[in-house]
Amino acid sequence: MAYQLNVNGKAMTADVEPDTPLLWVLRDTLGLVGTKYGCGIAQCGACTVHADGAPIRACMTPIEVIGDAKITTIEGASALPVGARVQKAWSELDVAQCGYCQPGQIMSATALLSQNPSPTDDDIDAAMAGNICRCATYVRIRAAIKRAAGQEA
């Protein structure tokens, strides 16, 4: 079935089965491989994208429920003022080790700072608890969020 999608501000079409998770539509059908597969059961957050600005786990979101929601992926993050700031902080602190989880981390952090420009440590914990970093770069993830928020750690 053909689905009309709005991804990173562009109209796109995907001819896929209705139960196909958004993750695999992005990766395999649309070629946007920045969004990662980690667990398939919304436990790790590597697949985090935005639907109308809110973070969702693309691995458990079937394409048939997307409707006309505007999807933003890591490839479109720099077009968001907050996203660009988060990416800059991530680069300046060199947060990543292997880097595999970081697109999901950045999308979760961008959603957090878009809704809450001055998060406390507890706010950061709550917003980022769904994103696993297997390399455990959590110390820098926290510092980068604070830097992007203009609060130097």
Place this chain on the structure above:
Amino acid sequence: MGVISNITEGFSPSRRAVLASGAAGGLVLAFSFAGKGAAADSLAKLNAYVQIAPDGIVTIVSKNPEIGQGIKTSLPMLIAEELDVDWANVRTVQAGNDPVAYGRQFAGGSMATPLHWDQLRQVGAAGRAMLMAAAAADWGVDAASLTTEPGVVVHAASRRRATYGSLAAKAAAQTAPELSSLKLKDASAYRIIGQPIPQVDTAAIVTGQPLFGIDMRLPGMLYAAYAKAPVFGAKVASVDLAAAQGIKGVRKAFVVEGGTELDGLLPGVAVVADSWWAAEKARQALNIQWADHPTSSQSTPGYAGQARSLTAAKGGKTLRSDGDVEAALAASAKTVEADYFYPFLSHATLEPQNCTAHFHHGKMEIWAPTQLPEPGRQLVATTLGIAPENVIVHMTRSGGGFGRRLMNDYMVEAAWIAREAGAPVKLVWTREDDMRHDFYRPAGFHHFRGGVDASGNITAWANHFVTFGEGEATARSAGMAPTEFPAQFLGNYKLDVSMMPLGVPTGPLRAPGSNAIAFVVQSFIDELAHAGGVDPVEMRLRLLGNAAAADGQGGLNAERMAGVVRLAAEKAGWGKTTLGPRQGQGIAFHYSHLGYFAEVAQVAVADDGTVKVEKVWVAADVGRQIINPVGALNQIEGSVIDGISEMFGEITIKDGQVEQANFDTFPLLRIHDAPVIETHFLKSDNPPTGLGEPALPPVVPAVTNAIFAATGKRVRSLPLKASELAAG
């Protein structure tokens, strides 16, 4: 042919031949050293690390796989330093698998730094010498009268200057110098080494560009799912291939006979489809019945029962026996006897195992996130009956390694399926596949007996280690060295080993051996310290003071270790910090991968037994030079949290199968549980060594020792169980 430029841009043989002919118009350092002896032999394999374009942009090859340890940045830094170029003008590329050109290429053992510290600086210095020789010839001056500034050769007397870009073509025609003749920079002159340099792939990572194996895309590529038996190595008894083939998008479903080696191609059923989702859905419809298998009765409780029997039997093979342990125990003022256990663990790389393969024109071309490409190439060649020279392996960035990708099982599966499919195929494992088909950190059982004298000094140490293996063969990564501390530091020391058979594949997990041994050894030292009424730091310094036979084979340098123990204790305010109720500090040290690490953990244990690690102080001696501080600190912080994470999870076996399948049952530590980490380097006058692993082992016993300090409860079995640490 790939869509991903940064993956396919590796130096394939054909491309290197073009470069070596000088067609690129720049300098290619193609070394060929005909020296003799072991060191010269490995150097003889050096080839084509550096290319300088006329505009001065320097391209440096990183030979080893990048798995998050930062090697794609730190190895080129060594070359760039001695080449004397501005880092802003350096581009790095990932080498392909090419042992002829680059020697051994692997990510393991934290060995990249010690193996390449001298070699790659010499590679850079050789390039600089050739550039200076080219300028000397141009100007008719003695090369010895020349100096360099980053990217420029300078003749001070005549004030002449020439950029590397302008000299590159002529420099390529110079004879490569003898590496041993090159004078390397004094550390005080470093411009790149020691600077905090961000990873070269950072921009691509934060913008989601294709980098990883799983991101690979080829024209006409199909997707594969592969179902294997939950009991390792069981064969397919029956399967409904038609059910899978009826699903939209499925191209092919077929049984793979496979073999019996657990690190090779195992039996299973492959589904190839137009999309991975279609392949995975079809795989769920296969209704596979698996044949009976001899290991299907194995279980975690079963191993524990066997271990109890083997421990009680007091048998085992004696690996080391110094002095007279029994007599010393009998004469001790106090003795302690304790059984320790640690579980199987999964690597759980966040990027599940995957591989892309394309069989074309008689060649098998592979793109793999692997830590060890050459054995993978050989495995593919042997299993598929293809000549090794017709198997080409491109290394992609890996979404974590931790030792998992030292095995190449996914590579041989992808190659087999791609050949059967007759098209390029990307095989992607599910998380469940990944967690249930790992090479697990082996579980282990230790029965300790130790004694202290009236002054609290350790008099004797006996360890009966029950592990896995059959006959003379220990299961992979399940052994223990007879030199492991405190061997050589105690007059009366004994290590016995018993083994039981295992149907579960095991393998190295980050700091293999050490990640378990440090826990039991450093915990039992703590037990003896408390039995003897000696402060745990003081007990460790006393033990290290017994360095009669220290620094022997496999042994450690007691002075370096004592240095980091004192530093960690000092920074943590050991014995001087006021702690609340159910709050405590613990210390531990461990030597592995040539690194000396002591760590103090501070924990708070809630009344319900929940453990919160509040802070960890790390003291490290990895030699005189930190190559890239920004990467070094990241590795240490990651290792510390990784070690803590490993204390909360376990892999268990039932009916020969792994019971856990995903992060809901095998949890990884999350941001709210990450402690504050404070790292201090103790610079010693030794060559720099690696940081991918050695910070991990000591944190585990530092935490359990801190739990004892906080609660009076000794953790002798992992994972931590809140119910056993609750108040009251």
